[in-house]
Amino acid sequence: MNFIYNRYGFTTFSLLVLITALLALTIQILFVSEAIYYQSFGTQLDIVRINKIVDSANKYKWLSYAVLPVLILIRVFYTSIFLFIGIFFTELKAEFGKLFKIALLADFVYVLAGLVKLVILIFFREVNTLQDLQFQPLSVMELLNAKSIDPLFVYPLSLLNVFELGYFLVLAWLLVGVINEANEERTLRFGQSLKLVTTSYGSGLLLWVLVIMFITLNLS
Amino acid sequence: MRRIIKYLFILSIGFVVGYLLVHIISRYSEKKDAENRIQTLPDVAFNSLAGLPVNLKSFDQSKPLVLVYFHPECEHCQYEAQEIGQNAATFSNCQLVMITHDDSLQRVKSFCETNHLWEVDNIEVLIDAANQFKTVFGKAVIPSVYIYGTYRKLKKQYLGETRIDLVLAEIPANEKQ
Secondary structure, rough: HHHHHHHHHHHHHHHHHHHHHHHHHHHHHOOOHHHHHHHHHHOOOOHHHHHHHHHHHHHHHHHHHHHHHHHHHHHHHHHHHHHHHHHHHOOOOHHHHHHHHHHHHHHHHHHHHHHHHHHHHHHHOOOOOOHHHHHOOOOHHHOHHHHHHHHHHHHHHHHOOOHHHHHHHHHHHHHHHHHHHHHOOOOOOOOHHHHHHHHHHHHHHHHHHHHHHHHHHHHO | OHHHHHHHHHHHHHHHHHHHHHHHHHHHHHHHHHHHOOOOOOEEEEEEEOOOOOHHHHOOOOOEEEEEEEEOOHHHHHHHHHHHHHHHHOOOOOOOOEEEOOOOOHHHHHHHHHHOOHOOOOEEEOOOOOHHHHHHOOOOOOOEEEOOHHHHHEEEEEEOOOHHHHHHHOOOOOOOO
């Protein structure tokens, strides 16, 4: 875990949080006005009730920025754990701190996804409701008609996207360096690394998707 | 040792994934069945405040039936109930059935009194003591509104808080069944 404590690690993490927060803030400033709440909920709620939602949203919007570092840390930690377990089973060696570092660096792929989303929102989409903001760019979900898809499958279909694929590839590419540095007697090729990432992080992702689907079904 | 841990881990993950998959598939198919089932008013009974079983099919079929699933402590339900109470007269052309799974009879009665629900002519408040609503309707969103019309066919369902005028729009005055 030394990585997160050293200056380089902390700077990387801070940069990741800062860019993610800036992207969220830009989307909020450009698209989340009071009008969007009225357009989103006006078909089912009274105006007085929407006023209340707007007040609450304004009051608690800082909260989404406050939890952002925690959410990113959890995501990076989750990836690192599954990578660590996968590597442990292959009898290769890798320090957890270094896996945490590559998971953190790979997380910048999601920043790129955020940037692409912002560009799409600014130039190619008309935003009328909050639902218009909830999409994952370049995903399978974008190829389908959202209204014809059961809500249960929206999240898994959104996860099947170009950036998730990019995340796997970047993770595998970074892992090659970490493994080869720690295991001088055994070298790992990119293909093998990708296989390792797919089985380890892929299992974690599958588990995560199933948990989300389980919660979605049980909460409704 | 490492091999044993490996197999144990794979087995544990496999078990969790298997459990989640089985649960998701069975719950999803139950939900789909319920979606089809509720297209006509389901044959299900809940308890009245007096503790007697009341079947949803036992109400006057010549009037539209409005089902409201609620909980007395839910703020959205309180607002919706208050709106119903304030527009009590406009509900005279339908049968209003309020269903809750709350086990506190005192709280349910107080909720009805506070929101003037007893001023609605045709109102029945029922207790879902056996938690059947979720099984029968496939979901138990609080609050939710189900409006049944001619031949007890589902006309509209609203999940979450809903404007009263939207509900009233589905029950036109003196609707011919």
